[in-house]
Each structure stands twice: as structure tokens, then as C-alpha cells.
Amino acid sequence: MGVNGYGTIGKRVADAVAAQPDMEVAGVAKTQPNFEAHTAVDLGYPMYAAIPERAPLFAEAGIETAGAVDELVADADVMVDCTPSGIGAENKTMYASYDTPATFQGGEDATVAETSFNARANYDDARGADTVRVVSCNTTGLSRLVAPLSEAYGVETVRATLVRRGGDPTQDSRGPINDILPDPISIPSHHGPDVQTIFPDLSIETMGLKVPATLMHVHALNVTLESDVTAAHVRQLLENQSRVYVIPEGFGLDGAGTLKDFALDAGRPRGDIWENCVWGESIAVEGRDLYLFEAIHQESDVIPENVDAIRAITDAADAAESIERTNRTLGVGLAGDPTGFDSAEPVEADD
Amino acid sequence: MGVNGYGTIGKRVADAVAAQPDMEVAGVAKTQPNFEAHTAVDLGYPMYAAIPERAPLFAEAGIETAGAVDELVADADVMVDCTPSGIGAENKTMYASYDTPATFQGGEDATVAETSFNARANYDDARGADTVRVVSCNTTGLSRLVAPLSEAYGVETVRATLVRRGGDPTQDSRGPINDILPDPISIPSHHGPDVQTIFPDLSIETMGLKVPATLMHVHALNVTLESDVTAAHVRQLLENQSRVYVIPEGFGLDGAGTLKDFALDAGRPRGDIWENCVWGESIAVEGRDLYLFEAIHQESDVIPENVDAIRAITDAADAAESIERTNRTLGVGLAGDPTGFDSAEPVEADD
Numbered sequence: 211m212g213v214n215g216y217g218t219i220g221k222r223v224a225d226a227v228a229a230q231p232d233m234e235v236a237g238v239a240k241t242q243p244n245f246e247a248h249t250a251v252d253l254g255y256p257m258y259a260a261i262p263e264r265a266p267l268f269a270e271a272g273i274e275t276a277g278a279v280d281e282l283v284a285d286a287d288v289m290v291d292c293t294p295s296g297i298g299a300e301n302k303t304m305y306a307s308y309d310t311p312a313t314f315q316g317g318e319d320a321t322v323a324e325t326s327f328n329a330r331a332n333y334d335d336a337r338g339a340d341t342v343r344v345v346s347c348n349t350t351g352l353s354r355l356v357a358p359l360s361e362a363y364g365v366e367t368v369r370a371t372l373v374r375r376g377g378d379p380t381q382d383s384r385g386p387i388n389d390i391l392p393d394p395i396s397i398p399s400h401h402g403p404d405v406q407t408i409f410p411d412l413s414i415e416t417m418g419l420k421v422p423a424t425l426m427h428v429h430a431l432n433v434t435l436e437s438d439v440t441a442a443h444v445r446q447l448l449e450n451q452s453r454v455y456v457i458p459e460g461f462g463l464d465g466a467g468t469l470k471d472f473a474l475d476a477g478r479p480r481g482d483i484w485e486n487c488v489w490g491e492s493i494a495v496e497g498r499d500l501y502l503f504e505a506i507h508q509e510s511d512v513i514p515e516n517v518d519a520i521r522a523i524t525d526a527a528d529a530a531e532s533i534e535r536t537n538r539t540l541g542v543g544l545a546g547d548p549t550g551f552d553s554a555e556p557v558e559a560d561d
Numbered sequence: 562m563g564v565n566g567y568g569t570i571g572k573r574v575a576d577a578v579a580a581q582p583d584m585e586v587a588g589v590a591k592t593q594p595n596f597e598a599h600t601a602v603d604l605g606y607p608m609y610a611a612i613p614e615r616a617p618l619f620a621e622a623g624i625e626t627a628g629a630v631d632e633l634v635a636d637a638d639v640m641v642d643c644t645p646s647g648i649g650a651e652n653k654t655m656y657a658s659y660d661t662p663a664t665f666q667g668g669e670d671a672t673v674a675e676t677s678f679n680a681r682a683n684y685d686d687a688r689g690a691d692t693v694r695v696v697s698c699n700t701t702g703l704s705r706l707v708a709p710l711s712e713a714y715g716v717e718t719v720r721a722t723l724v725r726r727g728g729d730p731t732q733d734s735r736g737p738i739n740d741i742l743p744d745p746i747s748i749p750s751h752h753g754p755d756v757q758t759i760f761p762d763l764s765i766e767t768m769g770l771k772v773p774a775t776l777m778h779v780h781a782l783n784v785t786l787e788s789d790v791t792a793a794h795v796r797q798l799l800e801n802q803s804r805v806y807v808i809p810e811g812f813g814l815d816g817a818g819t820l821k822d823f824a825l826d827a828g829r830p831r832g833d834i835w836e837n838c839v840w841g842e843s844i845a846v847e848g849r850d851l852y853l854f855e856a857i858h859q860e861s862d863v864i865p866e867n868v869d870a871i872r873a874i875t876d877a878a879d880a881a882e883s884i885e886r887t888n889r890t891l892g893v894g895l896a897g898d899p900t901g902f903d904s905a906e907p908v909e910a911d912d
Contacts, residue, residue, distance in 0.1 A: 367850075371722035371781040373741050373770055390724050390772060390779040391816040392854040397845040415845075415852060417781040419724055421741060421772040428741040430722040430768040432783070465742035494748040494766075499718075501766060503743040 211520060212286035214279060216240040216250055218509050219315060220292030223516045224255055229539050236286045239279040243271035258282040283308045288520050313519045316346025326407035328353040329518035333529035336522035344515050348372055349404045351486050351506040354453055356409055362447050364436025368414040371430040378509055379424045386422050393420040426466035427506040434499050441495045448488055449548055452537050455485040458546040466505055482510035484542050562871060563637035567591040567601055569860050570666060571643030574867045575606055580890050587637045590630040594622035609633040634659045639871050664870045667697025677758035679704040680869035684880035687873035695866050699723055700755045702837050702857040705804055707760055713798050715787025719765040722781040729860055730775045737773050744771040777817035778857040785850050792846045799839055800899055803888050806836040809897040817856055833861035835893050
């Protein structure tokens with residue numbers, strides 16, 4: 211498996227793949243020899259120059275390259291494209307020219323791939339496909355809730371307000387500072403239609419805002435269900451989802467800052483939080499209307515999905531097998547999660 | 562008219578009352594001789610010691626006091642209580658002991674007064690009352706939308722996500738920094754029930770969050786109406802509301818920062834924005850579901866309501882007269898508002 215684009219998502223995908231007993235990192239491709247490139251070398255990932263003419267820059271920085279990115283594409287069974295939005299689409303012909311199946315990230319248009327992908331919702335659509343698009347962090351977060359709610363109760367309409375972090379911790383040129391921006395001002399935001407790439411018939415309206423925070427997104431969610439439910443029943447349903455963490459009362463996890471601290475305390479790599487974090491005490495039901503808050507870690511919630519997308523595209527396992535293996539290997543599930551793994555557990559290669 | 566509590570709200574109420582041809586500021590009461598006290602002296606407001614034992618502190622600071630607060634209460638026709646949440650309720654017996662009608666702010670429990678108050682929604686409930694509570698900034702903002710929507714279309718359910726500023730610009734000990742906090746985590750927030758003090762039969766669910774911003778709140782609103790409408794019709798309805806500013810496309814008003822700059826450019830006192838600021842291009846309708854974004858200036862949207870509450874409690878004018886006089890005198894309505902006044906216009910005392 212090769213990773214093209216070794217930034218926020220790419221470096222996490224490489225590490226997650228390296229942890230899988232049934233996968234191997236053939237190499238990673240990068241445009242520039244920055245700090246992440248040095249870490250990749252330390253981790254032993256063969257480094258390829260994403261822009262061949264820039265290979266000398268890597269040599270100057272003391273980083274040996276194994277070749278140009280097309281050599282990696284030729285060698286790899288699957289390419290995971292983790293380049294910035296829009297570059298993935300440009301890379302598509304390169305992957306096709308080597309007959310290498312490829313997965314793309316949610317920043318690309320849905321048309322980049324045969325299918326958009328969320329492991330919980332539509333794994334089978336991606337089995338044996340040549341191209342798959344793993345949807346964005348927010349769309350992944352919404353899909354993980356829509357799938358079980360839809361199966362258990364039927365969903366009439368989803369209304370989501372996405373209070374989005376302005377940028378990631380490393381994106382120091384982004385804002386806002388001290389402002390609350392409807393973004394986009396027009397309704398719906400692109401998120402609703404993006405969720406419909408996973409659930410084509412879903413009625414969903416999304417409103418997006420940006421605020422001066424970098425750690426996680428927070429969603430304020432209303433779902434009108436097709437049947438009467440209780441908050442307790444919904445809570446149990448969500449607790450049974452392996453990639454949904456229902457934050458227990460009394461843990462003092464009042465926002466993104468404490469959630470990230472909790473993940474770092476738990477020894478999570480980079481403090482990543484792969485799960486939707488739904489505040490248990492926020493789950494409220496009024497008639498057929500469900501309300502809740504959840505936090506989404508924009509840098510990492512798609513990582514287990516990327517691993518599963520590789521298994522789907524290579525038809526290496528069915529959904530349940532893949533999800534279980536990914537979860538166990540990474541250690542998905544924080545303290546207090548009934549479906550969680552206490553920590554990453556080794557899995558036999560022939561598992 | 563006397564103002565008890567000369568802070569964020571009190572100082573604005575005093576200035577707004579001073580601008581009314583049919584009202585006079587008998588004095589203001591304050592607990593400490595800080596910068597606001599010095600400004601009050603410069604403006605010529607008689608200063609009363611809210612805590613009589615602290616009168617010497619005012620003398621030491623070179624501020625002459627006209628007496629203790631109960632002397633102001635005895636003299637004034639109406640007291641406007643602008644003290645911090647909870648103190649208003651403690652002051653209630655003092656006002657009653659002098660038979661002085663009093664208005665309170667939205668930080669007090671609804672039980673503090675005979676009625677809660679929003680000029681657009683229920684002015685008449687306050688006419689001739691002894692005690693009136695002007696609802697909070699967020700509740701005022703929501704009420705100003707619910708009233709016309711309810712009259713024009715009928716309202717089935719309001720669902721509002723309130724993305725709240727963490728504190729006012731002066732509240733430098735408040736947070737959050739770099740976080741997005743559901744606040745309260747449990748649903749509904751207190752805002753929904755508070756709107757029901759104005760609209761007792763309204764179905765409303767509110768979800769509150771706090772973010773690292775100080776300038777304004779932003780509401781993401783969904784209203785399920787009782788009849789089919791178009792976005793254009795709703796827009797026109799809102800444009801016709803004198804305290805709703807529908808932000809025109811092309812003005813570049815993308816958030817709270819630009820809105821405040823716009824208000825300062827317009828020469829508004831303290832850069833205040835008395836109107837709900839609804840983004841015109843956000844107004845969207847899907848079936849009977851209306852969606853929109855609005856910004857609410859927490860320090861000032863209740864100021865015109867406080868002025869109207871004084872007229873209601875003294876039965877000095879009916880709703881339409883009072884609202885029109887307040888709007889004209891303050892200069893409510895920013896550029897591009899069809900119902901607006903270009904600037905504060907003098908009104909004859911016998912108007």
C-alpha cells in the first residue's frame with residue numbers, strides 16, 4: 211500500500227496501515243522534505259518524491275528517496291491519495307495508468323471515484339471497486355450516526371449545525387480570531403449533499419459555522435425519526451456502535467480540550483480520537499425528535515475508514531471483519547466504551 | 562427614571578433614556594467608582610451609591626454622590642434594574658417599599674416580575690404593571706423572529722442552535738480559549754423555556770454552545786412553519802420588521818467582526834447593534850422548514866426594549882407609538898434597511 215501525500219491524513223494512514231497484520235506500507239510520497247518527511251524516515255517508510263524534479267531537495271535535506279511517486283504507484287497494490295483537495299483528482303490518471311486501485315479523501319468531489327465510502331454505512335459498495343472516496347471528517351461523523359438511527363428507527367429528516375474549528379493546530383495562517391462566521395452563509399452547507407453521497411435518499415439540511423478553535427468540530431444535531439423512541443433507547447443504540455463513544459456523565463469531558471487531553475492520557479497516537487464523541491447527557495428526545503451534541507476530531511476520525519477502504523477495494527474482508535480488525539488493531543474505544551478495546555492489541559497475521 | 566446598576570446594560574439604558582424626549586434620567590446607582598462612574602459624571606447623570614457604606618469610596622475618587630440608592634428609588638417614577646443576575650431579585654422589595662414600578666433584566670428568573678417583556682411580541686402585557694422583566698439578549702433575538710413568523714405563517718416548532726460568545730469584550734476572566742463547549746451539555750438550554758415566557762404555547766428546542774469570541778452571538782435557526790412559504794416571502798416579512806436587519810448580499814458582512822465595524826462606521830454609540838442581524842442569503846426554505854443565520858449583539862439588542870418597557874410600565878404610549886419613537890430617537894436601522902432611520906433624529910417633546 212502506498213500513501214501519496216504525507217501530511218495530516220497521510221501520516222496517520224501510514225501508521226494505521228503499518229499496524230495492520232494484513233497490510234504493509236510500500237512507501238510514502240511527499241512534495242517537500244519538511245519535519246514530517248524526517249519522521250517518515252525515522253519510521254522506516256520508503257520515501258518517494260511526489261514531484262520528481264524536487265528530489266534533489268530531499269537529498270539536500272539528508273533524506274534518501276526510493277524514487278519518484280509513479281514508481282510507488284507501479285509497485286503498490288493500492289494507493290491511498292492523501293494530497294490536498296483537488297490534487298487527488300489530478301492524480302487519478304496516474305493511478306489508472308498503472309492499473310493501481312486508489313482511494314481518495316473527502317476533499318475531492320464525489321465524482322473522483324466510483325463510490326463514496328463509510329465503513330459502517332456502505333462498505334459493500336466499495337468492494338472490488340477501482341476507485342473509492344473516503345468521505346470527509348464531518349460527513350464520516352454524520353454517517354456513523356445516520357446509519358444506526360436509520361436502521362433502528364427510520365430517519366425522516368436530519369438537521370445539523372456544524373460548529374467547525376477554524377483550522378487544524380498546524381494551520382497557523384487560518385482564522386477566524388474572535389469571531390463566529392456562518393460558513394458558508396448560504397444554506398445548506400456542502401455537508402448535507404455530501405452525506406447524500408452515502409445515503410442518496412436521506413433528507414438532510416446542514417448549517418456550517420467557523421469559530422476560533424483548532425481542536426475538534428462540534429455538531430448540534432436534530433434528527434426527526436420515523437418512530438417514537440426514548441432517549442435511553444437511543445443511547446444504548448449509540449453505545450453499541452463501535453466507532454461512537456458516548457461520553458459518560460461524571461468524566462468531566464466538557465469540550466474538545468478535555469477530550470483531547472483524555473486521548474493523550476490514554477496514550478493515543480498524536481492524541482487522536484477516531485470515534486464520534488457523543489455527550490451522553492445531551493441525548494434528548496421530544497416526540498420523534500432526537501437532539502444531541504457530538505465532537506468530531508477532524509484530523510483522525512477518517513483514519514479507521516481509510517484502513518477499511520483498503521480492505522474493501524482489495525476485497526480482502528467483509529465489513530464486519532474489517533471493522534473489527536481495524537478497531538482491535540488500533541485500539542478503538544476509550545475508557546467507559548462498552549464496545550471498546552482497552553488498547554491496541556496485536557492481531558495474528560493469519561487472523 | 563432611575564438606573565440601578567451602571568454596567569454594560571445600565572450605561573446604555575441611561576444614554577438611550579436620555580435621548581428620549583419624553584423621559585429623563587433622574588440618576589444612576591453604582592457599587593464602585595470605576596471608569597464607568599467617571600463617564601457617568603461627565604455625562605451629568607446624578608450618581609447614587611448602590612451600597613451606601615461605599616459612598617466614601619466615591620468621594621475619594623473625586624466623584625460626588627447625590628445620595629444613597631433608596632433616595633433615587635424614592636424620587637424616580639420608574640427604576641430600571643440593571644444589576645448582575647440575581648441582585649435584581651434582591652432589590653425588588655426596595656422598589657416595592659417606595660411604590661416605585663421597576664423593570665428587571667433577563668438574567669433574573671421570570672418570577673421576579675408580573676410579566677416578561679418583548680416590545681414586538683407582548684407590549685400590552687406590561688402596560689401598567691408594577692414589575693416587568695425585559696428578557697435576555699438571546700431571548701429578545703428569538704422573540705423578534707417568532708412574533709412575525711407566528712403571525713404570518715403559524716409556527717409548529719422552533720429549533721435553534723445558539724453559538725454564544727464566551728464573554729463580553731470587557732469580561733477578560735472568561736473563556737473558553739480555543740475550544741467549542743456545549744453549554745449547557747443537557748438539552749434544552751434555558752433559552753427555549755425563556756422564550757416560552759413570551760410565547761407560552763410555543764414549541765421550541767434550543768441547544769447552546771460557547772466559543773472563543775466576544776463580539777456577538779450567532780444563531781442557526783430552523784423553524785417548522787404551519788404553512789408553505791417561499792424564502793422571498795419570509796425575507797420580505799423580516800425586512801419589514803423594524804428591529805430586524807436583513808444583511809444585504811454584497812455588503813461583505815460575513816461575521817460579527819464586520820458587523821461591529823459597520824456599526825462603528827455608522828457612528829453608532831459604542832458600536833451598538835440594536836437589531837437582529839439576519840443574513841439575507843442564508844434564508845432558505847425546504848417545504849415548511851425555514852432555515853437562517855442571525856447575529857445578536859449581546860450588549861445592546863435589549864436597549865430599545867428597555868426603553869419601551871418604561872413606556873409600557875408607565876402606560877405612556879401604545880406599542881406602535883413607543884417602538885416608533887424609540888427607533889427614531891436612537892436611529893434604529895442600518896444602511897440598506899427599508900424600515901430604518903438613517904441616523905438618530907430629534908423628536909419633539911410633545912411628539
